[in-house]
Amino acid sequence: MVYKQRFDGRKFDETRPIEAKAGVIARADGSAYFKIGKTAAYAAVYGPRNLYPKFKQDPERGILRVNYNMLPFSGQGDRVRPGGNRRSRELSLVIENALMPVVDLTEFPNSVIDVFIELPETDAGTRCAGICAASIALADAGVVMKDLVASVSAGKVDDKVVIDLDYNEEAYEDGPVADIPIAVIPRTGQISLLQMDGEITKEELDKAIEMAKNACVKINEIQRKALKEKYANGNGDSDE
Amino acid sequence: MSELIVKDKEIVVPGEELAAGLDFLPGIGTYRDGDKIVCAKLGLLHVDGRALKVISLSGQYNPKRGDTIIGKVIDVAFSGWRIDTNSAYPAMLSMKDGVSEFVVRGADLTKYYDIGDNIVVTIINVTSQKLIDVSMKGLGLRKLIGGRLIKVNPHKVPRIIGKQGSMVSMIKQSTDCRIMVGQNGVVWIQGTPENEIIAVNTIKKIEQESHVSGLTEKIKSYLEEITGKTLDSNAQSDHNNSGNENDSYEADHNSR
Numbered sequence: 399m400v401y402k403q404r405f406d407g408r409k410f411d412e413t414r415p416i417e418a419k420a421g422v423i424a425r426a427d428g429s430a431y432f433k434i435g436k437t438a439a440y441a442a443v444y445g446p447r448n449l450y451p452k453f454k455q456d457p458e459r460g461i462l463r464v465n466y467n468m469l470p471f472s473g474q475g476d477r478v479r480p481g482g483n484r485r486s487r488e489l490s491l492v493i494e495n496a497l498m499p500v501v502d503l504t505e506f507p508n509s510v511i512d513v514f515i516e517l518p519e520t521d522a523g524t525r526c527a528g529i530c531a532a533s534i535a536l537a538d539a540g541v542v543m544k545d546l547v548a549s550v551s552a553g554k555v556d557d558k559v560v561i562d563l564d565y566n567e568e569a570y571e572d573g574p575v576a577d578i579p580i581a582v583i584p585r586t587g588q589i590s591l592l593q594m595d596g597e598i599t600k601e602e603l604d605k606a607i608e609m610a611k612n613a614c615v616k617i618n619e620i621q622r623k624a625l626k627e628k629y630a631n632g633n634g635d636s637d638e
Numbered sequence: 639m640s641e642l643i644v645k646d647k648e649i650v651v652p653g654e655e656l657a658a659g660l661d662f663l664p665g666i667g668t669y670r671d672g673d674k675i676v677c678a679k680l681g682l683l684h685v686d687g688r689a690l691k692v693i694s695l696s697g698q699y700n701p702k703r704g705d706t707i708i709g710k711v712i713d714v715a716f717s718g719w720r721i722d723t724n725s726a727y728p729a730m731l732s733m734k735d736g737v738s739e740f741v742v743r744g745a746d747l748t749k750y751y752d753i754g755d756n757i758v759v760t761i762i763n764v765t766s767q768k769l770i771d772v773s774m775k776g777l778g779l780r781k782l783i784g785g786r787l788i789k790v791n792p793h794k795v796p797r798i799i800g801k802q803g804s805m806v807s808m809i810k811q812s813t814d815c816r817i818m819v820g821q822n823g824v825v826w827i828q829g830t831p832e833n834e835i836i837a838v839n840t841i842k843k844i845e846q847e848s849h850v851s852g853l854t855e856k857i858k859s860y861l862e863e864i865t866g867k868t869l870d871s872n873a874q875s876d877h878n879n880s881g882n883e884n885d886s887y888e889a890d891h892n893s894r
Contacts, residue, residue: 427698446698446726457767460726500652502678505700507767509726537652537680540697544669544678545653585653585676618653625651625680629695 401556401573405566406435411609413550413562416617418530418624420538428539430624432531434550435564436521441531442514443539446503449510460506464494464513466528472520474565489525496529496549496581496591502542511541522565522577523551529581529591534621538628546621547590548614549581552606554598559605561613574598578606582614646685649695650677656690667692699725699792699822701764708782708820709772711755714747721759721772724789724822729770731759736774756782756826758818778818785816785828788838790845792823797848798841805844805854812861812869813837836864 404410414435423429426442433439449455466489468478493515503511513535515528529549537546553563556573568577576596582589589607598606640659644650654677656668664670667679668690677683681692701707701723709721709729718732733741737750751757758779759772774780790798799806799819810817815829815837827837840861847853858869 428696448726448728506726509768538696540680540694542667542679543652544676546651583653585655585671622651622654626649629649629680 401558401570404555404560406564410558410560411612413613413617414564416620418534418620420534420624420628426535426539428535428537428541430531430534430538432527432534433519434523434527434530434562436519437523437527437564438517438519439524439527439531440516440518441528441535442516443511443532443535443541444514445511445539446506446509447512449508454510455508457507458504460503460509460511462494462498462501462503462511462513464490464497464515464532466490466493466515466517466525468517468520468524472517474521489528492591492593493525493528493532497532497536497547499588499590500533500544500547500583501536502544505542511536511539522563522568523579525591526550526562526579526581530617530621534624537625545583545585546618547581548584548617548621549579549591550610550613550617551577551579552610552613553577553596554602554606559602559609561606561609576602576606578603578610580607580610580614582611584615584618587611642685644683646683648683649681650683650692651680652678656683661688663689665689665691667694694793696791696793699723701725701727701729701761701768701770701822703761703764705761705821706758706776706779707761707772707822708756708758708787708818708824708826709822711751711753711757714751714753719747719751721757723770723772724792724820724824727768727770729759729761729772731757731772731774735762735772738775751781756787756824758782758820758826782818782826782828785826786834786838788825788827788841790823790825790841792821794845794848795819795821795823797853798825798844800854805857808854808858808861808869809837809840812865812867813840836861 417433419431422431423442428443430441446460466486470477470480513532517524526549533547550562552561554576555567555570574597576598578594581591640661642657643655655674656677657675662675664675668675669678679692681694684691684693709723711719712722713720721729721731723729759774760776762773763771813833813836815827815833818826827834
């Protein structure tokens with residue numbers, strides 16, 4: 399079999415339509431909404447704030463604590479049981495590790511920044527959407543960070559290397575599938591998350607990463623735009 | 639061959655390149671990467687000669703020495719009080735800095751300040767580990783009784799106070815409220831309930847429209863419309879004559 403055309407008619411190196419907004423949750427210190435195709439993520443940042451239990455405190459720097467949560471009604475299939483599970487624990491951890499290289503928490507010893515990622519609608523690529531939303535929300539919360547992390551999944555469907563797989567592609571049955579979520583620090587091109595599910599050759603992997611990096615640059619522009627839009631009217635005169 | 643990539647006073651986001659070349663220096667909220675200066679914090683770019691810095695627009699209050707803040711007593715310890723500062727770290731108010739009279743060993747400290755009391759304090763020291771010491775020795779530092787507290791974005795506090803306290807004294811004059819603005823974004827307002835509401839709404843309006851130019855004039859006409867009182871243009875001097883020394887000191891002090 400040959401995968402000639404993508405199910406939703408996109409080009410092989412084209413992401414789904416993206417929508418991003420900063421400052422969507424009033425009570426949070428920083429928040430963001432990121433939607434890619436039918437996958438949507440809300441991220442809310444609280445803190446830096448006091449960290450208890452005390453043994454988790456780090457006197458040298460603050461810690462980042464990410465909580466990834468898929469809402470019960472989010473999938474297309476069965477209801478997701480509310481609360482954490484093994485998968486969400488893992489994803490919380492990898493998202494935390496993907497964001498950690500850019501945030502600078504040395505100014506906040508013994509404290510914590512909490513990031514809550516909620517997914518009301520999922521159609522594959524949730525951890526990538528979560529990372530994109532979380533980095534906008536962290537910037538919105540005024541956290542010192544080197545760059546905004548952008549993330550997208552790449553992979554292989556049958557014989558084609560594609561970007562931003564949706565659920566139909568992940569579940570493709572007539573050939574091999576590989577799903578590779580990648581998070582990139584766009585300015586430097588460094589990779590802060592790379593996971594893989596499936597099979598892929600070395601050459602195809604290189605190609606997939608290259609495509610993902612290019613897509614992340616575009617996602618980064620959308621993230622920046624979302625932040626600038628929120629503060630656009632804050633421009634102009636300043637008292638200082 | 640150095641040049642600015644972004645214009646002065648523009649919104650910048652983390653990862654955005656601000657300037658190229660070694661003639662510019664990275665200030666607060668920026669870092670150098672190779673020959674580029676890159677933004678590290680969301681905010682407004684401020685070009686100060688050769689130095690580039692980013693003025694924050696969001697985020698929590700960051701305690702600094704010399705700030706006057708409104709804190710809440712959250713614990714009574716052996717020889718002092720623990721104060722919530724509306725930041726990530728609580729502050730300590732020692733007995734020595736809290737009360738002027740002699741306190742016998744083992745005396746009940748709750749008769750001075752009890753849990754839940756709101757007090758105006760200045761920060762006298764912040765360590766690298768963010769242990770904060772506060773004091774109540776100074777003009778206008780006292781326990782707040784009555785009134786209401788609201789929280790605002792701490793980065794908008796200079797706007798609420800205005801130049802030489804012009805904005806806050808204008809609100810005081812037209813609403814007859816006593817107002818204290820803490821650098822940590824906590825504002826205390828006391829007056830008649832109707833006037834308190836007007837003051838709260840005005841402060842919220844200032845917070846929301848802090849970027850508008852000519853805001854002082856706009857707020858002035860807004861207040862005049864609501865209260866029906868004409869404000870004289872030199873609100874500050876009039877205020878000083880009203881005899882409320884503590885509060886005017888507060889405004890001056892904060893607008894620095």
